[in-house]
Amino acid sequence: MFTRFNTGAAALAAVALSGTLAAQTAWAENAVSIGFQQEPTTLDPTSDATAAIDGIVTHNVLESLTTVNEAGEVFPDLAESWTISDDGLTYVFTLRQGVKYHDGTDFDAEDVKFSYDRAMAEDSENPTKDIFKPIAAVEITGPHEITMKLNNKDAFFLFNIARGDASIVAPESVDANKTAPIGTGPYRFDGWTRGDRLTLVKNPDHRDADKVAMDKVTFRFISDPAAASAALLAGELDAFPGFPAPEMLPQFEADPRFVVVVGSTEGEVILAMNNAKPPFDNLQVRRAISHAIDRGAIIDGAMYGRATPIGSFYPPHGPAYVDLTGQYPHDVAKAREMFEAEGVSGSTMTLRVPPFPYAMRSAEIIQAQLAEAGIDAKVENVEWGFWLDEIYKKQNYDMTIIAHTSPNDMRNFARGKSYFYGFEDPEFTALWDSISTEADDAKRTSLLQDGQKYLAENAIHGFLFQLPQLGVYDARLQGYWSSSPVLFEPLSNLSWTQ
Amino acid sequence: MNARLPVNILIGAALVAVVMFAALLSAIWTPYPYAGIDVANKFAAPSGAHWLGTDQLGRDLVSQLMAAAGNSMGVAVVAVGIGCSIGTALGLLAAAKGGWIEELIMRLSDLGFAFPALLFAIMLAAAFGPSLSMVVIAIAFINIPTFARVTRAAANQIWRREYVFAARAAGMSTFAISRDHILPNIAAPVIVQATIEFAVAILVEAALSYLGLGAQPPEPSWGRMLAEAQTLMYLAPQLAVWPGLCIVTAVLGFGLLGDGLRDISDPRLARRRPA
Numbered sequence: 001m002f003t004r005f006n007t008g009a010a011a012l013a014a015v016a017l018s019g020t021l022a023a024q025t026a027w028a029e030n031a032v033s034i035g036f037q038q039e040p041t042t043l044d045p046t047s048d049a050t051a052a053i054d055g056i057v058t059h060n061v062l063e064s065l066t067t068v069n070e071a072g073e074v075f076p077d078l079a080e081s082w083t084i085s086d087d088g089l090t091y092v093f094t095l096r097q098g099v100k101y102h103d104g105t106d107f108d109a110e111d112v113k114f115s116y117d118r119a120m121a122e123d124s125e126n127p128t129k130d131i132f133k134p135i136a137a138v139e140i141t142g143p144h145e146i147t148m149k150l151n152n153k154d155a156f157f158l159f160n161i162a163r164g165d166a167s168i169v170a171p172e173s174v175d176a177n178k179t180a181p182i183g184t185g186p187y188r189f190d191g192w193t194r195g196d197r198l199t200l201v202k203n204p205d206h207r208d209a210d211k212v213a214m215d216k217v218t219f220r221f222i223s224d225p226a227a228a229s230a231a232l233l234a235g236e237l238d239a240f241p242g243f244p245a246p247e248m249l250p251q252f253e254a255d256p257r258f259v260v261v262v263g264s265t266e267g268e269v270i271l272a273m274n275n276a277k278p279p280f281d282n283l284q285v286r287r288a289i290s291h292a293i294d295r296g297a298i299i300d301g302a303m304y305g306r307a308t309p310i311g312s313f314y315p316p317h318g319p320a321y322v323d324l325t326g327q328y329p330h331d332v333a334k335a336r337e338m339f340e341a342e343g344v345s346g347s348t349m350t351l352r353v354p355p356f357p358y359a360m361r362s363a364e365i366i367q368a369q370l371a372e373a374g375i376d377a378k379v380e381n382v383e384w385g386f387w388l389d390e391i392y393k394k395q396n397y398d399m400t401i402i403a404h405t406s407p408n409d410m411r412n413f414a415r416g417k418s419y420f421y422g423f424e425d426p427e428f429t430a431l432w433d434s435i436s437t438e439a440d441d442a443k444r445t446s447l448l449q450d451g452q453k454y455l456a457e458n459a460i461h462g463f464l465f466q467l468p469q470l471g472v473y474d475a476r477l478q479g480y481w482s483s484s485p486v487l488f489e490p491l492s493n494l495s496w497t498q
Numbered sequence: 499m500n501a502r503l504p505v506n507i508l509i510g511a512a513l514v515a516v517v518m519f520a521a522l523l524s525a526i527w528t529p530y531p532y533a534g535i536d537v538a539n540k541f542a543a544p545s546g547a548h549w550l551g552t553d554q555l556g557r558d559l560v561s562q563l564m565a566a567a568g569n570s571m572g573v574a575v576v577a578v579g580i581g582c583s584i585g586t587a588l589g590l591l592a593a594a595k596g597g598w599i600e601e602l603i604m605r606l607s608d609l610g611f612a613f614p615a616l617l618f619a620i621m622l623a624a625a626f627g628p629s630l631s632m633v634v635i636a637i638a639f640i641n642i643p644t645f646a647r648v649t650r651a652a653a654n655q656i657w658r659r660e661y662v663f664a665a666r667a668a669g670m671s672t673f674a675i676s677r678d679h680i681l682p683n684i685a686a687p688v689i690v691q692a693t694i695e696f697a698v699a700i701l702v703e704a705a706l707s708y709l710g711l712g713a714q715p716p717e718p719s720w721g722r723m724l725a726e727a728q729t730l731m732y733l734a735p736q737l738a739v740w741p742g743l744c745i746v747t748a749v750l751g752f753g754l755l756g757d758g759l760r761d762i763s764d765p766r767l768a769r770r771r772p773a
Contacts, residue, residue, distance in 0.1 A: 225729050226728050245729045247554065247729055247730055248729050297538070298537075300537045301535065301537035360715070365535055368533060368534070368716075369535075379714070379715055380714075381710075381714065
């Protein structure tokens with residue numbers, strides 16, 4: 001029951017860039033060095049919500065039954081093919097044969113059942129248990145055939161089981177996956193020096209091994225943007241997807257050695273309001289806050305113009321997107337009037353901000369904008385652990401700023417009052433139920449549009465912008481994704497141009 | 499003492515005067531509100547409207563530097579003030595009482611000295627959350643042993659003077675002697691020390707705010723401005739230059755002033771100086 005958040009945390013400590021570690025000639029030996037801002041907490045995507053785990057392990061070391069491409073389309077992976085019954089409730093997967101885990105054991109239907117039963121168990125640690133909720137039973141119907149029965153139709157089912165949360169693990173090796181994951185993927189886990197780097201090496205026994213160009217992939221964990229920039233310029237890193245400092249990009253754009261890629265993510269950045277707590281339980285107050293916010297200035301000031309504004313909770317690149325950014329035009333006088341009418345003018349609100357550059361910078365601007373409208377917002381920069389505990393779990397906050405990076409996460413509004421939004425409306429819950437069970441694309445699109453309009457109409461949160469995927473890459477590197485429809489990205493397509 | 503004032507005093511005093519003036523003025527006037535955001539006007543070049551231009555959020559640089567000077571001086575005055583008061587009182591007590599009390603105070607001072615200031619500040623920030631108040635407490639704390647030592651050493655000399663013996667013979671209490679005879683005579687070294695500690699306090703505040711442990715947004719601070727300018731070096735290097743220059747000016751000013759004052763107040767150095 002956990003939404004993933006972009007945790008591109010800017011730690012204060014600059015990472016020391018040791019000269020002796022530099023100049024590993026990645027170019028020559030078909031290796032690549034990739035910079036990550038966030039270091040994974042563990043290496044098991046089925047037990048921890050940290051997004052960096054998926055970025056490294058999912059579909060590289062561990063595989064799932066299905067996979068997703070950059071456009072968000074579903075493809076077979078460990079399941080070779082599948083059939084769906086007419087009522088949409090029974091899925092029969094034909095599994096790939098001859099697949100072996102990195103430790104030499106065989107992959108079969110038993111492993112699939114084990115993995116799903118483990119994720120669905122009462123005491124499961126799985127961070128996204130609700131994607132397994134529709135599953136009534138997982139049955140082995142042949143040595144290489146699995147049948148899943150659903151309780152209700154789920155339009156996102158095949159997409160969801162591509163996620164790291166639904167990785168297929170082996171009962172023999174599952175316990176060690178947190179530190180040394182063993183899967184069936186094109187890369188094997190090689191080593192992890194905490195605080196510094198993690199290496200993967202090519203799995204020569206993988207079915208697609210002849211198409212995998214990079215023999216070795218090194219992930220370096222550098223949280224400080226200035227240090228990351230220095231490492232790129234020094235040639236220590238070949239790629240930095242999710243670069244945290246948009247203001248540093250012009251430097252790389254001007255340098256022919258690098259390519260700057262601006263893509264999209266599923267991350268809606270919102271000014272979340274605690275709907276369970278006065279005055280945010282008052283629709284007029286929430287609307288007034290929406291009027292007080294100037295998205296243009298936030299995007300310009302916090303993201304240096306590199307983000308798309310959103311007026312509701314759905315990514316602008318998605319097929320069902322409706323532009324609702326005009327619903328509450330920036331109007332200080334109107335906001336001020338509305339605050340006065342509701343008797344909250346001049347009151348103090350806290351804005352507790354997690355330690356990510358996009359959030360901290362937006363907070364400073366929003367604070368100034370609310371001040372103009374007569375609200376005194378106190379900004380508190382808090383640690384990520386504190387944020388998860390106090391805000392996410394205990395709902396102890398007025399307002400916060402956060403990017404929701406999971407796909408299809410409009411479901412958050414149907415999670416009830418125990419979710420940190422403090423929001424519940426049977427009308428929306430019913431709407432989400434019909435969205436998630438609607439199999440017809442056109443009908444689902446129309447329902448998703450209703451959902452966006454509902455959220456904007458009720459101004460549940462201040463909807464700010466879609467988090468961009470800002471990547472800096474060596475100009476000779478190819479085969480990476482510019483956009484992130486999911487939290488993982490396959491490394492098997494990476495290669496050097498001649 | 500009819501010699502001209504040493505050059506370092508003159509330069510130091512001039513630099514300090516500039517910073518002090520900016521700091522005091524910022525309390526009643528800055529060209530713009532220091533936190534006034536105007537994103538459309540970011541990275542503006544110096545002009546009549548914005549003398550040093552604007553930063554990444556369109557905030558006026560002069561206003562921010564002035565308000566930061568106010569903050570920096572405020573922290574230094576309060577922190578050194580507290581450290582000096584407590585430290586001097588302890589030093590006077592040690593010199594007056596002698597014996598085990600003196601031993602205890604001096605050994606505790608050694609303990610205080612052993613504590614690196616930055617480490618102590620980081621510890622406080624971790625325990626109570628980062629804020630300027632924590633910076634003040636940290637700087638005040640590390641100042642106590644310094645002033646206790648300086649005071650005790652100077653006071654011990656005065657206690658051996660004849661007029662102190664006379665006052666004692668006349669039945670004056672230890673407290674009254676410390677207040678009326680010792681304190682006025684040790685004022686010079688304490689003031690010199692305070693001036694030097696000012697420079698240290700400004701540096702520590704800037705360092706802690708740079709690390710995110712001091713001033714929190716939108717509170718202005720030279721250190722925080724430097725930290726924010728770090729990733730902007732390519733786009734707008736001037737944003738790092740100005741707060742850097744301000745820190746140098748303030749620290750150099752108090753440093754030179756303190757050194758100069760020590761020179762003229764130290765009789766051994768004064769005698770060596772040609773007439």
